[in-house]
Amino acid sequence: MKYLENKSRETQVDKTVEHLPAGELMTEDLPWGLPQAFADGIPVYRGKHRGNYTTLSANTDGEAIAQWLAEKAADSVATARAYRREAERFVLWAARVRQKCLSDLDRSDFVAYREFLKSPGADWIMARQLSRRHPDWRPFLGPLNDKSVYYALSVVSGLIQFLVDTGYLRANPMPSPKKPPGQSFSPIARSLSKAQVAFLFSAVNELPVQDGRSELMKLRAQWMLTVFTTTAMRISEACGHVMGDIRRVPLKAESVWVFMVTGKGGKQRAIPLNQRFITGMVSFRRSLGLGMYPDPEETTPLFPKLNQVSDSGDVEGLVLEGMGSRHAYRIVKELMLSAADIASKAGEEYEAGNLREAASTHWLRHTVLRDIADETEDLRLVQQFAGHSNINTSAAYSAKDLESLVEGLRGL
Missing domain, CATH: 1.10.443.10 (Intergrase catalytic core)
Incomplete structure (x- = not known):
């Protein structure tokens, strides 16, 4: 686990991870590394929704996300890539926009994230696909349509429920994603003549x-x-x-x-x-x-x-x-x-x-x-x-x- 000093937050957080010095603001890398444009990291501290006992061997949100990925996406490279992308977008948004760690997010934060996905803003969008090492890399190629918003929220919802089921979080503050109207699946309509x-x-x-x-x-x-x-x-x-x-x-x-x-x-x-x-x-x-x-x-x-x-x-x-x-x-x-x-x-x-x-x-x-x-x-x-x-x-x-x-x- 790599910890970095967090210089982006002005307010002090007094709920720290057990093995870190009390009162010291820290951030952590994501398990798969951080893109250069978000090298500040994600806040690492004990959020108010953290449970007192968990079946995960995780001290931080990043470590918990890594175990979710290992368990839920191990059998498919494509699924692992998609889940990792959605988890990364979510925690980077929480860190940069809400200045919170995952375990500190409230229901209102999840509602705000849903609206953010529909219009991320220029600072979150890259004009073309770039390497994560590129300074102009961003999490999005453009705003998401209703179907993509629903998928992104469904992945995040699965992550949050996993953390609740394993005792890492006390409760699930995330509203259930609602499937957009008119999005019923028809494979016949999506086949070739x-x-x-x-x-x-x-x-x-x-x-x-x-x-x-x-x-x-x-x-x-x-x-x-x-x-x-x-x-x-x-x-x-x-x-x-x-x-x-x-x-x-x-x-x-x-x-x-x-x-x-x-x-x-x-x-x-x-x-x-x-x-x-x-x-x-x-x-x-x-x-x-x-x-x-x-x-x-x-x-x-x-x-x-x-x-x-x-x-x-x-x-x-x-x-x-x-x-x-x-x-x-x-x-x-x-x-x-x-x-x-x-x-x-x-x-x-x-x-x-x-x-x-x-x-x-x-x-x-x-x-x-x-x-x-x-x-x-x-x-x-x-x-x-x-x-x-x-x-x-x-x-x-x-x-x-x-x-x-x-x-x-x-x-x-």
């Missing part, structure tokens, strides 16, 4: 090739689309797995290819792989100089980085690293923008609009699950394929009721 999928593959086929490396990058992009449009994997799942997770398993009458996926909450599932996936896999592996099929112990990333590959495209002797979720998202999003241009030139402005403005990698997951629901009409299969905890989540992918309604009204 067959025409949009075709435009997407046209976009990857039109990627330019100047040398061996760019050709390899094009083949990787084709492979990524193949994975996303056949497996319905979340982007965090795809970026967290290796080729060795693709295996052939015996069934009663035959053996089949499956992808052994570890998803949210550490839950494991086996995704059956179709011939399009296998054909794409063999093609991409050959481009990397690998054998046709992976070995169960193979550690080649499913989506490898290619920054070390020479212009000739030779990967022999290289230890390939896996790309992160942001890298994969950026590649697919650029393909969607190119697909939108192709659709627009073809006169399909509606198809182009969704690809350009709304679609993301997660829409590919919705698309696959919608198609499975349409073909099988079996929500249990959708649940198993997707790795949903609740079958009600899977039910949202069924368009059967909507189709019946359309058919019933067709003759009116």
Whole structure:
């Protein structure tokens, strides 16, 4: 734990952490470090809502947040990143604006934070994504919409409730976040049409090739689309797995290819792989100089980085690293923008609009699950394929009721 002198507060706080000198104002780093623009730190003292006994081995708010992250987000890199971002925004705001530590915040502070998220102000916004080490780094890229405000408050609410449940806080002073009206989830509305999928593959086929490396990058992009449009994997799942997770398993009458996926909450599932996936896999592996099929112990990333590959495209002797979720998202999003241009030139402005403005990698997951629901009409299969905890989540992918309604009204 790193403690720093707090020079930003003028008022003295007499409730100090037990092992710090009484009456001395201090601040602490966040568990993952502080961005340069907020190097003053967050206040460290015993707030009025601190409990007298806790099951956490934490002396400060920062240490308690670290244990919350370790317990609630350990199974997903993407979840850990998102939770850390929201916790950081919150405690930096509390320190800079309210001049309080987390355990000293009242209900009115949480209400004020909700309004702050809607309009953070210029001092909290950066014009473009910057490194946390950059002096112009800020916690926001702009004001949050209602959906993002609800998500941010839900994460903070989970943190506060965790601290109450573990005895770190005596009570929960935070009002329950209210879901904004009109924000009901419809995965069918957030899926791609067959025409949009075709435009997407046209976009990857039109990627330019100047040398061996760019050709390899094009083949990787084709492979990524193949994975996303056949497996319905979340982007965090795809970026967290290796080729060795693709295996052939015996069934009663035959053996089949499956992808052994570890998803949210550490839950494991086996995704059956179709011939399009296998054909794409063999093609991409050959481009990397690998054998046709992976070995169960193979550690080649499913989506490898290619920054070390020479212009000739030779990967022999290289230890390939896996790309992160942001890298994969950026590649697919650029393909969607190119697909939108192709659709627009073809006169399909509606198809182009969704690809350009709304679609993301997660829409590919919705698309696959919608198609499975349409073909099988079996929500249990959708649940198993997707790795949903609740079958009600899977039910949202069924368009059967909507189709019946359309058919019933067709003759009116």
